[in-house]
Every structure is written in structure tokens, then in C-alpha cells.
Amino acid sequence: MTTHPATAPSTGPATGSKAAAAIEKARSEGRAALIGYLPAGFPDVQATIDAGIAMAENGVDLIEIGIPYSDPVMDGHVIQEATVEALANGFTVPRIFDVVAGITSATDAAVLVMTYWNPVMRMGVREFAERLAAAGGAGLITPDLIPDEASEWLEASDAFGLDRVFLVAPSTSPQRMQATVDASRGFVYAVSVMGVTGARTSVGAAARAVVDAAHAAGAERVCVGLGVSSSAQVREIGAYADGVIVGTALVAALRDGGVDAVAELTRELSTGTGKASA
Amino acid sequence: MTDMHQDTGHDGTGDRAEDAIDAGTAEAFLSHDESLRHAPGPYFGSYGGRWMPESLIAALDELQDTFDKAKADPEFTAQVAELNRNYAGRPSLLTEAQRFAEHCGGVRIFLKREDLNHTGSHKINNVLGQALIAKRMGKTRVIAETGAGQHGVASATAAALLGLECVVYMGAEDTRRQALNVARMQLLGATVVPVTNGSQTLKDAINEALRDWVANVETTHYLLGTAAGAHPFPSMVRYFHEVIGDEAREQILEQTGKLPDAVCACVGGGSNAIGMFHGFLDDRDVALYGFEAGGDGVETGRHAATITLGRPGVLHGARSYLMQDEDGQTMESHSISAGLDYPGVGPEHAYLADIGRAHYEPITDAEAMEAFKILSQAEGIIPAIETAHALAGAMKVGRRLAADLGPGEKASDRIVVVNLSGRGDKDVATAAEYFDLLPDDSAEQEIAQEGEQL
Numbered sequence: 001m002t003t004h005p006a007t008a009p010s011t012g013p014a015t016g017s018k019a020a021a022a023i024e025k026a027r028s029e030g031r032a033a034l035i036g037y038l039p040a041g042f043p044d045v046q047a048t049i050d051a052g053i054a055m056a057e058n059g060v061d062l063i064e065i066g067i068p069y070s071d072p073v074m075d076g077h078v079i080q081e082a083t084v085e086a087l088a089n090g091f092t093v094p095r096i097f098d099v100v101a102g103i104t105s106a107t108d109a110a111v112l113v114m115t116y117w118n119p120v121m122r123m124g125v126r127e128f129a130e131r132l133a134a135a136g137g138a139g140l141i142t143p144d145l146i147p148d149e150a151s152e153w154l155e156a157s158d159a160f161g162l163d164r165v166f167l168v169a170p171s172t173s174p175q176r177m178q179a180t181v182d183a184s185r186g187f188v189y190a191v192s193v194m195g196v197t198g199a200r201t202s203v204g205a206a207a208r209a210v211v212d213a214a215h216a217a218g219a220e221r222v223c224v225g226l227g228v229s230s231s232a233q234v235r236e237i238g239a240y241a242d243g244v245i246v247g248t249a250l251v252a253a254l255r256d257g258g259v260d261a262v263a264e265l266t267r268e269l270s271t272g273t274g275k276a277s278a
Numbered sequence: 279m280t281d282m283h284q285d286t287g288h289d290g291t292g293d294r295a296e297d298a299i300d301a302g303t304a305e306a307f308l309s310h311d312e313s314l315r316h317a318p319g320p321y322f323g324s325y326g327g328r329w330m331p332e333s334l335i336a337a338l339d340e341l342q343d344t345f346d347k348a349k350a351d352p353e354f355t356a357q358v359a360e361l362n363r364n365y366a367g368r369p370s371l372l373t374e375a376q377r378f379a380e381h382c383g384g385v386r387i388f389l390k391r392e393d394l395n396h397t398g399s400h401k402i403n404n405v406l407g408q409a410l411i412a413k414r415m416g417k418t419r420v421i422a423e424t425g426a427g428q429h430g431v432a433s434a435t436a437a438a439l440l441g442l443e444c445v446v447y448m449g450a451e452d453t454r455r456q457a458l459n460v461a462r463m464q465l466l467g468a469t470v471v472p473v474t475n476g477s478q479t480l481k482d483a484i485n486e487a488l489r490d491w492v493a494n495v496e497t498t499h500y501l502l503g504t505a506a507g508a509h510p511f512p513s514m515v516r517y518f519h520e521v522i523g524d525e526a527r528e529q530i531l532e533q534t535g536k537l538p539d540a541v542c543a544c545v546g547g548g549s550n551a552i553g554m555f556h557g558f559l560d561d562r563d564v565a566l567y568g569f570e571a572g573g574d575g576v577e578t579g580r581h582a583a584t585i586t587l588g589r590p591g592v593l594h595g596a597r598s599y600l601m602q603d604e605d606g607q608t609m610e611s612h613s614i615s616a617g618l619d620y621p622g623v624g625p626e627h628a629y630l631a632d633i634g635r636a637h638y639e640p641i642t643d644a645e646a647m648e649a650f651k652i653l654s655q656a657e658g659i660i661p662a663i664e665t666a667h668a669l670a671g672a673m674k675v676g677r678r679l680a681a682d683l684g685p686g687e688k689a690s691d692r693i694v695v696v697n698l699s700g701r702g703d704k705d706v707a708t709a710a711e712y713f714d715l716l717p718d719d720s721a722e723q724e725i726a727q728e729g730e731q732l
Contacts (some may be wrong), residue, residue: 072485
């Protein structure tokens with residue numbers, strides 16, 4: 001699968017990377033990893049912890065917890081509404097560490113935090129990294145931080161042994177693909193379509209091209225997100241990607257049916273990776 | 279300036295000092311070694327950059343490449359000049375305001391008349407330039423954000439002129455309050471999309487435009503309305519507005535034989551101000567003043583004085599001063615002027631503030647409305663409420679200059695140029711309500727109470 005492992009020091013060895021270890025474990029079982037996203041504090045912090053644990057117990061390999069932010073330019077309506085509610089319910093940024101610690105203390109799942117950059121910058125990149133590591137977090141997924149602007153984060157993530165998951169897109173040039181793959185650790189997040197988060201009936205051919213390009217640039221682990229909502233899509237994408245990320249569908253399940261609905265959808269989605277039947 | 283700077287949030291520590299530009303740059307500037315003009319970006323000191331999703335980086339690269347080539351192409355610069363002259367009505371006048379000057383300590387006041395441009399403000403300079411750039415990129419569709427509707431109307435105008443499809447994002451609340459500007463955009467052939475997300479204000483309109491852009495970037499150019507956002511927007515928007523300062527400098531030399539003592543402009547995102555300032559950046563003896571919206575007063579928390587009270591952060595693609603809480607969440611700004619009601623500011627202004635080349639001060643709603651009334655009655659010019667902030671600032675600057683005269687000097691030796699960035703026709707209902715000029719049962723009063731800016 002990996003064409004140029006030697007050129008990918010950052011996404012290479014799983015040693016020390018919690019996200020990489022989770023994906024490699026799935027790989028060793030002959031399947032793609034399932035990654036589930038929920039925003040922190042929706043509808044409250046305890047619910048996020050409970051739902052995170054439910055995801056881990058029902059087939060998710062890696063958990064992505066989003067920090068609600070006032071200006072989420074990469075998110076569609078469902079996630080926007082959830083994060084607006086979380087903020088209205090009093091969520092504050094330091095509580096992300098309670099969520100991460102609550103999940104990592106109860107499960108073996110790797111937990112990444114997905115965040116727009118300003119809240120991290122406001123706390124201080126190093127302080128944020130230190131507290132995330134102390135809470136047992138694996139690292140960060142950064143939708144509006146490109147490696148070009150990430151020098152502080154590259155340094156802090158090295159200092160505290162955290163994964164740094166940057167995004168690549170169908171529009172990413174070959175040069176930027178190489179630079180982003182080189183800067184990433186844990187995995188590379190392949191945006192399946194040009195657009196924002198939200199369930200789509202099909203993620204199209206662009207996703208595969210992005211994954212292939214990332215692999216060709218030396219990425220050992222490439223996971224696909226945006227628009228994935230069914231086990232059929234998980235199966236389709238899992239055939240060529242190392243992991244599949246589901247967000248909006250899980251958020252809608254939590255909204256409509258609570259933690260039980262999240263557990264049920266996770267079980268259904270994990271049939272797409274073959275884990276549930278394994 | 280520094281002592282005024284405190285965290286808009288709660289801890290009050292601020293971090294201007296640690297974020298200030300390195301001493302070397304400041305020294306180079308102070309020793310006159312370094313021109314501040316034509317700063318290309320992406321960085322202005324530690325500000326600017328591209329804090330954007332990867333999905334949009336290719337589009338920003340394409341935009342930068344196209345813009346760089348266009349600037350060097352005589353055909354493009356001639357096209358811009360021709361549109362400025364024969365469509366927008368440039369050069370705009372420089373008008374001496376002798377009766378208004380009596381309220382400014384007696385210094386000489388000159389108004390750069392951007393209000394006389396087609397569509398009634400400086401906004402036309404930028405939209406014509408960017409629409410031409412969009413066409414050079416082969417894009418068939420432009421999208422824009424708008425608060426009160428001025429940039430939306432200007433964008434719809436440029437799109438109509440150049441045969442581009444135009445979609446304008448506007449907070450749902452604003453579309454209701456600004457129904458006439460919505461109609462104006464529709465008359466020009468644009469589609470107006472009410473934004474119901476988040477706080478339903480200008481910043482949310484920008485968020486929604488960015489979401490559209492990510493999904494439609496193949497066919498679409500985002501015609502950003504101010505000198506903020508990711509590179510190359512700050513330097514590109516400034517480029518198209520540099521004509522303001524270039525003309526003003528030439529005109530003031532022609533009319534008075536010397537450079538002004540001070541130049542004043544209002545600052546929301548900061549496009550009219552940066553265009554005006556640019557002409558004088560390397561004239562070290564010309565003081566530059568940007569006036570931010572102080573709303574109900576900066577001590578009330580209800581304001582849009584981003585540089586005065588904000589702290590560095592990233593929003594909409596650039597690192598700059600930002601009104602944010604202790605969690606890094608963007609705070610809502612407040613101003614009687616919709617055009618200044620933005621919690622961020624262009625990165626070049628943040629830099630000019632840090633190195634001390636330009637000074638930024640807040641003007642309250644009440645001070646702005648007083649200046650609005652004075653200019654209207656002293657000069658027969660009704661300014662935009664945004665512009666009234668610059669006028670109120672000029673009154674303060676003029677009085678300070680007059681109070682600081684040397685022996686044998688008189689106030690009329692001092693010269694202040696004010697960028698009259700827009701006309702006030704759109705603000706008549708707001709102003710009439712503010713000054714209680716409307717009968718209680720009039721339809722206009724009902725509209726004005728909702729904040730309509732006609």
C-alpha cells in the first residue's frame with residue numbers, strides 16, 4: 001500500500017503515535033479503521049463522554065472530539081447547530097480536557113481533538129498541547145491550520161508527543177500534498193469532496209484520487225472524511241483508505257436518539273469495516 | 279496607545295508587547311531605510327498569512343498568481359484606469375470644508391470625496407478590480423458578503439457591468455432591516471441569500487460565503503469586500519484602493535503646495551483607510567489616524583474597536599487584532615454603523631498600529647452622529663455614518679493640532695485630509711430616527727426603529 005515509506009518520516013513508524021497505533025491495530029485485523037466525530041459539550045460534557053465511550057465500545061477505533069467554535073467555516077448545518085447549542089449550554093474550551101480524560105480513562109480508544117485554530121492560539125499553543133497530553137489525548141486535527149502557518153504547533157506537538165493531523169483536499173497541488181504529508185503525524189485527513197461537513201449520498205471519485213495521491217507522497221495512513229454516513233460508504237472507502245471518518249451522521253444520531261442511538265449507529269457503521277462481524 | 283490596550287475578555291493581561299514586531303523592522307522603519315508602501319504580504323510583521331482550510335489554498339494561489347500577472351500587465355492597468363475614469367467617475371474631488379473646519383479648531387480640512395463615486399462610496403474601486411481579476415481567471419460567478427448592503431450593492435454593480443453571476447450573503451436579520459438594499463441588489467440582477475447561522479451578522483455572512491467558495495471554487499471568485507482575509511486579499515484590496523491616497527496626495531499638493539499634517543479615515547475592516555494611508559505611508563511627517571467604532575463606549579463592551587481593545591488572533595484567514603473572549607471565541611461587535619460593525623480588522627492596520635506608523639482611536643456612536651449632523655449642516659454633504667467616525671476623529675485631531683501650535687503659527691497653517699468614504703443616503707432613516715425627526719406614526723419611523731439604512 002505504501003509506495004515511498006522512506007520519504008514519510010512523520011507518518012511512518014507507529015511508535016509514539018496513538019492515532020497511528022489505533023489504525024495499525026485495525027490494519028492488523030485486516031480492516032480499515034473507523035473514526036467517529038462528536039462535538040464536545042453537546043448537549044453537555046457528560047453526554048459527550050458517555051457517547052464517546054459508547055462509540056469506543058461499539059466498534060470505533062479512534063475518536064475525534066470537536067471544540068465548539070463561533071466561526072466554524074468548514075462545518076455544515078448539523079454540526080453548526082450542535083456547536084451553537086454546546087456554546088449556549090455553557091461549554092468552555094478548557095472542558096475539552098475533561099472530555100478527553102473522561103473517555104481515555106474509560107476506554108482504550110485514541111482520542112484526537114478537532115479544533116479551529118483561534119481557541120488554541122488564545123490559550124497558548126504550548127499550554128494547550130501540554131494539557132491535551134496530560135488528559136491522555138492523541139493529538140489535534142486542524143481544519144483551518146495549514147503546515148505553512150503551523151511552526152508553533154509543530155514544535156509543541158513534538159515536545160509533547162502529540163499527533164498532528166493536517167488535511168488534504170481534491171484541490172491540493174502535488175507540492176502541497178508532499179509538504180502536508182511530511183508535516184503530518186498519526187494520519188493524513190483526506191477531504192473527500194470540495195465542500196463542508198454533512199452527510200452525502202456519495203463521496204464520489206475525488207476521494208480515491210486524494211487518498212492515492214497521499215499514499216504516493218509517502219503517507220502510510222490516510223483517512224477519508226466529509227460526507228460519510230452509512231456502512232455501505234464505510235465499506236466502499238475502507239477498500240482503498242486506511243480509515244473512514246464519520247461525523248454529521250453521529251451528531252444527528254446523538255441529537256435525535258441520545259447515547260443509545262450513537263451506539264447503534266456505530267455498530268451499524270462498523271459492519272462496513274468488518275469489525276462487528278469479526 | 280499601549281496603556282489603552284487591554285484584553286476585551288477578562289484577564290486583562292493583553293499581549294501586545296510579546297506580539298509586537300521585531301525591533302529590527304521597527305528600527306529600519308524609524309531610520310527611514312524601509313519603504314512601507316506596496317507591502318506585498320502574505321505577512322505584515324507578524325500579521326496576515328493564510329489561516330485557511332487546505333481546500334481553498336489552491337484558489338488563493340491562483341488568485342495571487344493572476345493578480346501578480348495582472349498588476350504587471352499594461353492592458354489590465356489600463357482597463358482599471360478606464361473603468362475608474364469613465365464608469366466610477368474618478369478622480370474623486372478633494373473639497374476644502376471651510377465651515378466644517380470651524381469645528382476642528384480652525385485647521386484647514388480637506389475632504390476626499392469617495393462619496394461621489396458611482397454607487398456612493400469607495401467600495402466601487404475594489405469590486406471593479408476584483409471582478410476584472412475574476413474574469414481573467416475564467417470564473418463566471420462571484421460571491422460576496424455584506425452587512426448593511428454597501429459592498430453587496432457594489433459587487434452586484436460590478437457583476438452586472440462585467441456579465442458575472444452574483445450571489446450575496448447577508449445576515450438574515452440584516453436582510454430584514456435592509457430590505458431596500460436587498461431590493462437594490464436584486465434589481466442589479468444579484469441573488470441575496472439570508473444567512474441564518476451563528477449570530478446572523480456580517481461575520482456569519484463571511485463564514486457562509488467561505489462555505490460556498492469551498493464547494494464552488496472551480497467557477498467562483500470570492501469578492502471579499504475589505505482589506506482583511508487570507509493572502510492575497512489584504513494586499514490586493516489595498517492595491518485597488520491605493521488610487522484614493524495617490525489622488526489625494528497629488529490634489530493636496532496642488533491645492534495647498536504642501537503635504538497635510540494629518541490624514542483621517544474610519545476603520546472597520548479597513549479598506550478605505552488603507553487605500554488612503556498608502557499614499558502617505560512614506561511621508562513620515564504626515565500623521566495617520568484610523569477611527570474605529572466605539573459604539574456605546576469602549577468601557578461598555580458594546581463596540582467594534584478592534585485595534586484599541588482586541589488582541590491578536592486568527593479569523594477569516596488572517597492573523598490580526600480580533601475581538602475575542604478568553605476562550606478565543608469571536609465576540610459580537612456593536613456600532614450604529616453597520617459598515618464598521620466587524621470584530622476583526624485588516625492585518626496591515628494591525629502592523630501599522632504596532633510599529634506606531636498609524637494611530638487608532640475609538641469614536642462613539644454619539645460622537646459620530648454629532649459629526650454627521652455638523653458636516654451636513656456646515657457643508658451640505660450628508661456623510662455615511664461610517665464616514666462620520668472619521669469626521670468626528672478629524673474634529674479631535676484638528677483641535678489637538680490647534681492647541682499645539684508653536685510661536686507665530688496659526689491654526690490655518692495646519693492641514694487635515696479626511697477620507698469621505700461614502701455618502702449618507704443609505705443612513706437617512708437611521709439618522710432621522712436618531713435625531714427624532716420622524717412623526718410617531720410614519721412608516722419611515724417604523725422602518726428606522728428596526729435599524730433600516732435606506
